[in-house]
């Protein structure tokens with residue numbers, strides 16, 4: 280049983296993130312989408328809504344699970360028995376940033392490898408912080424986020 284963890288803030292989970300899961304799914308028996316909760320960070324979208332949103336996106340995939348965690352990503356991998364960390368790369372700055380995280384993760388937990396997927400060109404400019412800015416200013420985010428209504432506060 281090969282499990283991969285796709286960790287991130289996913290504030291919100293965009294079509295770019297969605298595409299990475301759909302690429303990775305061919306290599307793993309199960310993918311865990313792990314929403315990392317950092318108590319020092321403020322999120323725009325409620326954790327509950329982010330979970331509901333991701334669950335709805337993958338409701339037809341019994342091999343995609345969603346969870347939250349509040350610990351080191353490698354420790355969460357061990358907890359859920361994931362052998363790989365999945366990350367997405369949009370450009371060279373993502374690569375430099377991701378490379379140092381992957382090296383650090385490898386240094387503290389040598390058995391867990393990070394596997395990278397290149398984003399499709401159409402998603403390479405898409406990032407959650409721009410979506411937050413648009414949402415806050417009441418712009419339509421539906422071209423970039425599937426089912427954005429699920430993220431709205433109730």
Ligand code: ADP
Pocket residue numbers: 286287288289290293294295296299365366367368369373377397398399402403404405406407
């Ligand atoms: P983090 O706060 O951990 O960077 P994000 O939610 O911003 O969390 O991103 C999670 C992962 O998804 C990261 O590997 C990031 O590079 C990747 N990612 C973000 N946006 C895109 C996108 N549009 N296409 C492909 N990968 C993306």
